[in-house]
Structure formats: C-alpha cells, structure tokens
Amino acid sequence: MPKQTFVLNGRTVTVDVADDVRLLWVLRDLLGVTGPKYGCGINVCKACTSHINGKAFNPCAVPVGKLKADDEVTTIEGLPGTSSGSGLHPMQRAWLENDVSQCGYCQPGQIMAAVALVKRLRREGRALRESDLDGIRNICRCGTYVRIREAIEQGAREMR
Amino acid sequence: MTIQHDRSIGSDPTAPDGGSGGGGAGVGRRGFLGYVLAGSTLVVGADLSLGAPRAAAAIPSAPQIADLYDLEDLQTDSALATSQLITVTINPDSTANFQLPRMEVGQGIVTSTAMIIAEELGLPVSKVKVTLAPARPELVFNQLTGGSNSTFSTYTPIRVAAALARQQLMDAAAILFGTNADRLIATGGVVRDTLGNQATFGDLAVKAASSVVRAVEVQLRPESEFTVIGKPHNRTDARDAVTGEKKFAMDLDIPNALPTMVCRAPQHRGTPRGLRNRAEILRMPGVTHVAQVETGIAVRAQTFGQCIDAIRAMKVDWNPGPADGESDATILAELRRAELPLVVPKIPVGAKTVETDVVFAFRSSAALEPYCAVADVRPDSATVWAGLKVPILAQQNIALALGMSQDKVKVNVVMGGGSFGHKLFGDHAIEAAQVSRAMGVPVKLMWHRADEPRQGRLHPMCTSRVRATVAGGQVLTFEQRHTSVVTDFSHGLGEILTQTADELPTGLGGLGFSQSIFLLTQQLPYNFGLVTQLLNEVDDRFSTGSMRNIYSPDVAVAAELTVDKLAAAVGSDPVQFRLDFLKDERVRAALRTVAKHGKWGRRLPKGVAQGVAIHKEYKGCTAVLVELDCRPQTVKRDLGPETVTGPRVTKAVIAVDVGLVINPRGLEAQMQGGFMDGLALTLTSSCHLRDGRFLEASWDNYFYTRQWNVPPEVQVHIMESDSRTPGGAGEAAVGTSAAAVACAYARATGTTPSYLPINHGEISFRPKPFIPPVPQSPSNGLQRTN
Ligand code: FES
Numbered sequence: 008m009p010k011q012t013f014v015l016n017g018r019t020v021t022v023d024v025a026d027d028v029r030l031l032w033v034l035r036d037l038l039g040v041t042g043p044k045y046g047c048g049i050n051v052c053k054a055c056t057s058h059i060n061g062k063a064f065n066p067c068a069v070p071v072g073k074l075k076a077d078d079e080v081t082t083i084e085g086l087p088g089t090s091s092g093s094g095l096h097p098m099q100r101a102w103l104e105n106d107v108s109q110c111g112y113c114q115p116g117q118i119m120a121a122v123a124l125v126k127r128l129r130r131e132g133r134a135l136r137e138s139d140l141d142g143i144r145n146i147c148r149c150g151t152y153v154r155i156r157e158a159i160e161q162g163a164r165e166m167r
Numbered sequence: 168m169t170i171q172h173d174r175s176i177g178s179d180p181t182a183p184d185g186g187s188g189g190g191g192a193g194v195g196r197r198g199f200l201g202y203v204l205a206g207s208t209l210v211v212g213a214d215l216s217l218g219a220p221r222a223a224a225a226i227p228s229a230p231q232i233a234d235l236y237d238l239e240d241l242q243t244d245s246a247l248a249t250s251q252l253i254t255v256t257i258n259p260d261s262t263a264n265f266q267l268p269r270m271e272v273g274q275g276i277v278t279s280t281a282m283i284i285a286e287e288l289g290l291p292v293s294k295v296k297v298t299l300a301p302a303r304p305e306l307v308f309n310q311l312t313g314g315s316n317s318t319f320s321t322y323t324p325i326r327v328a329a330a331l332a333r334q335q336l337m338d339a340a341a342i343l344f345g346t347n348a349d350r351l352i353a354t355g356g357v358v359r360d361t362l363g364n365q366a367t368f369g370d371l372a373v374k375a376a377s378s379v380v381r382a383v384e385v386q387l388r389p390e391s392e393f394t395v396i397g398k399p400h401n402r403t404d405a406r407d408a409v410t411g412e413k414k415f416a417m418d419l420d421i422p423n424a425l426p427t428m429v430c431r432a433p434q435h436r437g438t439p440r441g442l443r444n445r446a447e448i449l450r451m452p453g454v455t456h457v458a459q460v461e462t463g464i465a466v467r468a469q470t471f472g473q474c475i476d477a478i479r480a481m482k483v484d485w486n487p488g489p490a491d492g493e494s495d496a497t498i499l500a501e502l503r504r505a506e507l508p509l510v511v512p513k514i515p516v517g518a519k520t521v522e523t524d525v526v527f528a529f530r531s532s533a534a535l536e537p538y539c540a541v542a543d544v545r546p547d548s549a550t551v552w553a554g555l556k557v558p559i560l561a562q563q564n565i566a567l568a569l570g571m572s573q574d575k576v577k578v579n580v581v582m583g584g585g586s587f588g589h590k591l592f593g594d595h596a597i598e599a600a601q602v603s604r605a606m607g608v609p610v611k612l613m614w615h616r617a618d619e620p621r622q623g624r625l626h627p628m629c630t631s632r633v634r635a636t637v638a639g640g641q642v643l644t645f646e647q648r649h650t651s652v653v654t655d656f657s658h659g660l661g662e663i664l665t666q667t668a669d670e671l672p673t674g675l676g677g678l679g680f681s682q683s684i685f686l687l688t689q690q691l692p693y694n695f696g697l698v699t700q701l702l703n704e705v706d707d708r709f710s711t712g713s714m715r716n717i718y719s720p721d722v723a724v725a726a727e728l729t730v731d732k733l734a735a736a737v738g739s740d741p742v743q744f745r746l747d748f749l750k751d752e753r754v755r756a757a758l759r760t761v762a763k764h765g766k767w768g769r770r771l772p773k774g775v776a777q778g779v780a781i782h783k784e785y786k787g788c789t790a791v792l793v794e795l796d797c798r799p800q801t802v803k804r805d806l807g808p809e810t811v812t813g814p815r816v817t818k819a820v821i822a823v824d825v826g827l828v829i830n831p832r833g834l835e836a837q838m839q840g841g842f843m844d845g846l847a848l849t850l851t852s853s854c855h856l857r858d859g860r861f862l863e864a865s866w867d868n869y870f871y872t873r874q875w876n877v878p879p880e881v882q883v884h885i886m887e888s889d890s891r892t893p894g895g896a897g898e899a900a901v902g903t904s905a906a907a908v909a910c911a912y913a914r915a916t917g918t919t920p921s922y923l924p925i926n927h928g929e930i931s932f933r934p935k936p937f938i939p940p941v942p943q944s945p946s947n948g949l950q951r952t953n
C-alpha cells in the first residue's frame with residue numbers, strides 16, 4: 008500500500024492508502040478528522056471545503072495521491088492555528104457573534120470558504136462586494152444565508 | 168437584516184400579564200404538582216402531561232376545525248394518555264442536567280429548553296446541560312418531534328421541574344442557615360442570606376436529596392420577573408458547530424463500525440434481484456463485506472470512497488419500482504381524475520367567480536446531512552445511533568425487522584444535520600440495523616447524495632384548486648380542493664390519532680387520517696362566507712413524508728393567489744383587501760407591520776413587483792412582503808454551470824406572532840430559514856419523475872436556495888403578542904413566504920403561475936446516470952482552488 012504524506016493542520020502525517028482514494032475519506036475515515044462534512048462527494052455542495060496552501064479546495068474531489076509531501080492541508084480543526092491571536096479565528100468569532108449556525112452541518116465548510124474568500128480579496132487588493140457573497144456556492148439547507156453574509160462582512164473587517 | 172420588536176402593534180395593553188402562572192389559560196395562580204425523586208443528589212420530576220391547555224377560540228362565524236383545535240392540541244392531548252416524568256438533576260458541581268425527549272435538528276430547542284430551565288432555576292444558561300434522550304418507550308408518543316409542537320408541549324412541565332428544584336434547594340438552604348426560604352436570594356447557582364451565609368446549588372443538592380419519592384406543590388415564577396425567557400440568546404452548541412467539534416451520526420467513532428453504503432435501484436423504490444459479481448466486489452481494495460438487503464446491495468469498506476468504487480463496479484439485477492413507467496404527466500393525470508368537484512354555489516346574478524388551479528411538483532425533503540446511522544447488531548441485542556425524530560417508533564421497527572423484542576434494541580438519538588420532516592421516519596436506522604445483521608459486524612451506514620432525491624422521502628405531488636365568488640364587494644364563497652399523492656404518516660402521528668380520534672371535540676372521528684391532519688392544520692383566516700377546504704389523496708406508491716409544514720405551503724400559495732384575484736375583482740388593493748376581510752386582529756397587525764416596513768405600494772420599475780401573503784397556524788401567524796425582480800437581465804444572470812438564477816427576491820419583510828417567545832434570536836433564525844424554503848418551493852426546487860425514476864441526483868440538479876437567490880435585504884419583525892403560550896416556529900414562515908413570492912411573481916409578470924416551482928417545465932441539468940446509481944467523485948479538485 009502506498010504511503011501518502013502531507014501536512015495536516017501544521018503536522019506532517021503519513022497514511023497507508025491507495026492513491027485514488029479522495030482526500031475527504033482519508034481525513035474522515037482514516038485520520039478521524041471529521042470537521043469537513045460530506046454533502047455530495049462531487050464538488051457541488053461545498054460542505055467539505057478546507058484549505059490547501061491557504062486556498063479553498065474540496066477534498067472530496069482530490070485523490071490523495073495528488074498531494075505533495077509539503078502541501079499544507081488545513082481543515083476547520085486547524086483554522087484557529089492559522090490566525091495570530093490565541094483562541095478562535097476572527098471568522099469563527101464573527102460566526103458566533105452573529106449566531107449563524109442552525110444544525111451546523113454546513114458551517115465548517117462555510118467558514119473555510121469565507122476565510123479563503125477574504126484572503127483572495129486581499130490578494131486582489133479589493134473590498135468585499137455583494138456579488139462576492141452571491142457567488143458563494145456552499146449550500147445551507149437550514150437557510151442561514153443571511154447571517155452568513157453578515158458574519159463574513161464582520162469577519163472580513165476583523166481579519167488581519 | 169434587522170430584528171425588531173413591535174411593542175405597540177397587536178398587543179392589548181390592558182391584557183393581564185399572565186399573573187403568576189404564565190403557562191397558559193387555566194394555570195392561573197394555582198400551583199403545579201411535581202415530584203422529588205430518590206437519589207444521592209437532588210432529582211426532581213414533572214409529568215409531561217402538564218402540557219398547555221388548549222386555546223379557547225372565540226370566533227362567532229362558523230370556525231374551521233383548526234380554529235378550535237389544531238395539530239398542536241392533538242399532539243399535546245394525545246400525550247395526556249401517558250403520565251411519565253421528565254427530570255431535572257442538580258449536580259454536585261452546581262450544574263443542572265436535563266434529557267430532552269425531543270430531537271435537535273437545528274431548530275434550536277436545546278437552547279430554548281436550557282433557557283426555560285435557567286429561568287426557573289436561577290442558573291446561568293451555560294450551567295444547564297441539555298442532552299437528547301435515547302428512545303424511551305414508556306413515553307410513547309410523547310417523544311415525537313414534529314408539527315412544531317416541541318416548545319408548546321414541553322414548556323410547562325419543564326418549568327415545573329425546574330421551579331421545584333429551585334424550591335427544594337432554597338428549603339435546604341433555609342434549614343442550613345436557620346432562616347426562612349423567602350429571606351434567601353439565589354443568583355448564579357449560589358444561595359445567600361442577608362448575614363453573609365452562602366451555599367452553592369451543588370452543596371445544597373446533596374442536602375436536598377431525598378430517599379423517597381415525594382409529591383410537592385410548586386409555584387412558577389411570575390412572567391413579569393422573567394430575565395432569560397424572551398431575551399435573545401445564542402445557540403448553546405454554536406461553538407461546537409464553528410470549530411467542527413459538533414458530532415453528527417457519521418462523525419461518531421464506534422469501534423469497528425466501518426463505512427457502509429448501499430447500491431440502489433434505478434427506479435424509485437426498486438428492489439434488488441441479485442448481485443452477479445459478488446466475488447469480484449469482495450476482492451476490491453478496502454472492501455470487507457457485501458450483503459443483499461431489501462433496499463439494495465450493501466458494501467462495507469475501509470473508506471466511503473471504496474464503497475463508492477464498489478457500488479460503481481456492481482452488476483446487479485433489479486426489480487422495477489412500484490411506479491414503473493410513471494412520469495410527472497401520468498401522475499398529474501391521475502390526480503386530475505381524483506380531484507373532488509368544486510360545487511357551483513347558488514350565487515346572485517352579477518356575482519363574479521374567481522378560479523385558481525396550481526400544480527405542485529414532487530420535492531425532496533433531504534437535509535444537507537444525508538441519511539446515516541451507526542448500527543451494531545449482535546445475535547441477541549442491537550445498538551443504533553442516528554438522528555431520529557420518533558426514536559420509539561424506530562426502535563419498534565428495528566425490533567420488528569430483526570425479530571427481537573423491543574427491550575433488546577437500544578436507540579441513541581444523535582443531533583441531526585437538519586430534518587425538515589426527513590427524519591420523522593427511521594428508514595436509515597432500520598436499514599443500518601438490517602445491514603449490520605446481514606454482515607454480522609457493526610456498520611456506519613451513509614446514503615450517497617444521489618440516493619436522497621431518487622430514493623428518499625419526498626413531498627408529494629399535488630394540485631390545489633380554488634373557486635371563490637364575489638358580489639357587491641363581499642366574498643360569498645371560497646372552496647378549495649387539494650388533491651395529493653398520498654402522504655405517509657406512518658411515523659406515528661397515525662397512532663396518536665387513532666388513540667385520540669374518538670374524543671376529538673369537533674368530531675373528526677371517521678375521517679381518514681390525512682384528511683384529519685389536513686383539517687387540523689388548515690385555517691383560512693378570512694371572512695369569506697361559505698368556506699370549505701377539502702383534501703383527497705391517491706396513489707401510495709411513493710416514498711413520501713411530512714416535509715416542513717406538510718400541506719400548508721401549497722394550500723397557502725393557491726389560497727393567497729386567489730385572494731389577490733379577489734382583490735382585483737372588487738378593485739381593491741391586496742393589502743387593504745386582506746385587512747378588510749381578515750378575522751383576526753393578530754394577523755391584521757402582522758400584515759400592517761410588513762406593509763409599513765416593506766413600504767407597500769412604492770413605485771417599482773416594470774418587471775419588478777411586490778407581493779404579500781399571510782398565514783395562520785400553530786396558534787400563531789405570519790405575514791410576508793417581498794419585492795421580486797423578474798426583469799430579463801436579472802432572470803438571465805449567468806453565474807456559470809450548475810447555477811439556476813431566475814427571478815430574484817430583492818427584499819423580504821417578515822412579521823411573526825407566535826405567542827410567547829422564548830428565544831427571539833432562535834425565532835428570527837427560524838423565520839429566515841423558513842423563508843429560504845418558501846422561496847425554493849415557488850421558484851427553484853423540485854424533482855422530475857420520468858419512467859418511474861427521479862432525475863435529480865444532487866444539489867446541482869435539485870436547486871435549493873443558494874446565495875445568489877437570497878434576498879440582499881431580509882427583515883424579521885417579532886410581534887409583541889397577547890398570547891402567553893409559546894407557539895410553533897419551525898414551520899410558520901414557509902407557506903407565507905412561498906405564497907408571497909408566488910403573488911409577487913403574478914403581479915410582476917401578469918401571469919398567475921399554474922405549475923410550481925416556476926422552473927419545473929425545463930430541465931436545466933444533464934441527469935446523472937442511473938446505472939451505476941452513484942457518480943464517481945471528481946479528481947480535478949486541485950485545479951479548482953480559490
Ligand atoms: S462533499 Fe465535497 S463538495 Fe460536497
């Protein structure tokens with residue numbers, strides 16, 4: 008069985024698993040990292056959204072064999088560790104202050120997508136627009152969309 | 168987003184403040200009986216049958232059944248048959264424990280229950296630990312989460328238990344300090360006297376512990392002293408949700424419960440005849456077990472990805488499903504044949520007749536978390552973990568399926584990732600148990616997303632027709648005939664009704680169960696002369712269920728479209744017309760609120776229109792105003808593949824009166840979420856039946872509301888209510904929102920929609936293959952980072 012090595016939430020991990028198994032299952036079923044959720048398995052619902060080297064991606068659509076040993080995968084569990092302060096990431100705090108979650112199932116993916124969006128805007132050197140919020144593809148079947156928009160606006164202000 | 172409390176509107180300043188009880192009419196100033204139970208620490212109980220008494224309606228003109236006695240009353244009254252205790256325990260660390268005999272699926276009842284206990288007990292909400300009770304057969308149908316009944320039926324018993332705990336702690340402190348209980352003050356879990364003595368709830372709990380069971384009378388805290396109930400409170404599980412620590416069924420780490428999936432038939436409810444390449448599948452990487460069950464061929468592997476690979480490699484012979492050969496068009500023809508006639512009433516010469524006829528497509532009630540359950544079935548016992556709204560029924564059905572007695576089956580209720588009626592049934596738990604037994608090992612069973620719309624529970628296809636007559640500015644008659652594919656109520660509400668039917672005050676006995684539910688939920692709140700609303704159901708070949716708010720959204724859409732037509736027929740404004748004909752001042756107040764805050768009647772460009780609707784149900788009411796943009800540049804917005812745009816609601820204003828509000832923040836969330844559902848029902852989300860198969864297989868086919876459909880502005884106004892019982896909130900906004908959007912669509916386009924959702928006529932996706940039944944996961948994810 009091939010050995011797969013990558014960096015997960017700041018630590019190098021090695022797993023024995025075939026190349027073509029999608030990373031989502033490696034995380035959830037083999038490593039017990041269950042923050043990224045399954046909602047479709049075909050890169051549509053975005054419930055599994057996590058970060059690779061600081062950008063949003065969907066591990067349900069990435070065969071684990073495609074990862075390089077120095078690729079940094081961050082799941083919701085590792086998000087607080089990517090911000091400077093102690094405690095939660097500013098986006099998670101914004102989520103709490105706006106009491107966004109209902110059932111909570113989509114929320115790890117929503118938060119990871121939101122953080123990546125704000126980082127992308129920083130790279131592009133522009134401010135958050137209404138159309139950026141419209142373009143977020145993550146599904147929330149509980150319909151928390153309004154509070155998601157408010158939390159992203161707040162989180163964007165507080166992310167440094 | 169604004170949240171506002173309209174104190175002046177709709178409240179009667181002279182109404183009493185609920186006196187000492189506040190638990191509803193009849194509570195008055197008398198005390199309630201609770202029980203101090205035996206234990207090493209203080210354990211108190213209250214009888215769940217202390218549910219709120221039914222509301223006395225006072226509508227002089229022929230009230231409908233739901234006016235007098237609605238689904239909540241039915242559920243509450245049927246709970247009276249069992250007298251079982253719910254208990255509050257005070258722990259040595261000064262926290263309180265409570266096991267809620269309901270399921271949390273995102274609606275916020277864990278939070279609101281903790282608030283109620285905190286209020287009566289005088290503890291911070293954070294010190295009240297509310298967990299979900301496993302299946303408790305002795306509670307019978309007191310353990311059903313549905314029909315928005317939870318807070319309504321548990322409010323008083325929970326208060327009684329918590330108040331009794333407090334009383335016992337105060338008495339223990341009085342003895343300890345040598346004083347009277349009424350000279351003591353309790354704050355934050357510490358009891359103090361004026362001399363500086365103090366003791367924690369934890370210390371006192373041991374002293375207050377009883378060695379025998381005692382019945383004790385207790386007074387509830389006067390509503391005027393409430394400091395927790397009615398104040399916005401964030402969800403108690405919010406932190407777990409945003410850190411990924413919240414555990415759903417699929418996240419549980421149960422030893423040896425490996426990923427398991429089922430290869431399902433191409434046709435809806437088709438069944439397997441046999442697997443032809445079993446040996447080949449068993450040799451596939453990661454695969455440990457293969458077994459045939461009633462619903463398909465199950466496979467267990469090291470990862471779900473390997474289950475998907477195995478399913479895609481299976482060669483299975485299938486039996487057709489019961490709806491073999493049927494399509495939307497043939498089912499619609501069947502519904503048309505079953506439609507009950509509209510009786511042409513004798514009307515004066517010169518009266519105008521207004522008619523509405525709307526078809527509603529099949530819809531999927533699936534949540535984002537697919538059906539999943541963990542099962543560990545041994546030769547003589549079974550343990551199951553799942554999100555279940557009627558765990559007792561699941562327990563019964565699992566016992567039946569396994570041929571075990573019910574006491575050998577342990578059913579643990581896990582927080583659900585949404586339900587919307589989807590988890591009323593234990594389909595997933597029963598299937599997991601069957602698979603575990605067939606394989607002889609524990610399994611973590613998950614449905615693939617593609618299985619959900621194709622094989623999961625559906626909201627039935629239906630038609631709703633209305634004929635109304637109007638003359639001299641008065642509405643003389645209003646007839647509605649709702650014709651639906653059969654709604655499956657076998658999740659237990661059925662047994663409630665059979666237990667209760669004979670004693671129903673309005674003589675529902677003798678009607679079919681669906682008809683009874685229909686009559687119990689429908690209330691046309693207008694003075695429209697002779698009103699009849701009837702249901703007929705045909706065809707039980709589909710897997711259906713009570714999707715959020717059951718019949719009401721479709722009924723409300725047809726009714727409110729008709730109300731707009733009636734207003735036009737008499738040359739009246741839609742808001743003014745409703746205000747003139749509404750029976751109930753609470754509904755009028757809600758409507759006035761949305762008209763004011765939504766600036767009803769303001770000038771809008773051609774192709775953009777406002778729409779309003781009201782709905783009254785579950786002892787509460789809602790009004791919704793929307794502005795809908797149907798201009799071509801909006802409808803044709805191109806946001807890339809897999810993206811249905813269409814008309815966009817640019818503003819939504821919601822007013823809600825649910826009676827006593829426990830947690831305004833939770834209520835606001837329910838209103839927003841209900842709106843997103845109503846929006847999807849009218850504009851975007853449906854399932855297409857073709858040759859016995861449903862075409863939809865994922866969220867890129869089933870177009871639930873997405874960010875690009877969400878109104879940029881949503882206001883929720885919570886009405887100050889003179890009703891002192893907590894009404895249902897989980898469903899209240901769905902029908903009103905669906906109807907307001909439909910009315911706005913008719914006004915913006917000049918065409919009353921006749922088939923909903925409006926985009927059902929075109930199939931804007933390429934259906935995924937049926938064999939194999941699940942799509943392979945893409946492998947290009949690293950090219951799609953952003
Ligand atoms: S599970 Fe990965 S996008 Fe849906």
Ligand code: FES
Pocket residue numbers: 108109110111112113114146147148149150151273535584585
């Ligand atoms: S909070 Fe339930 S799916 Fe988003």
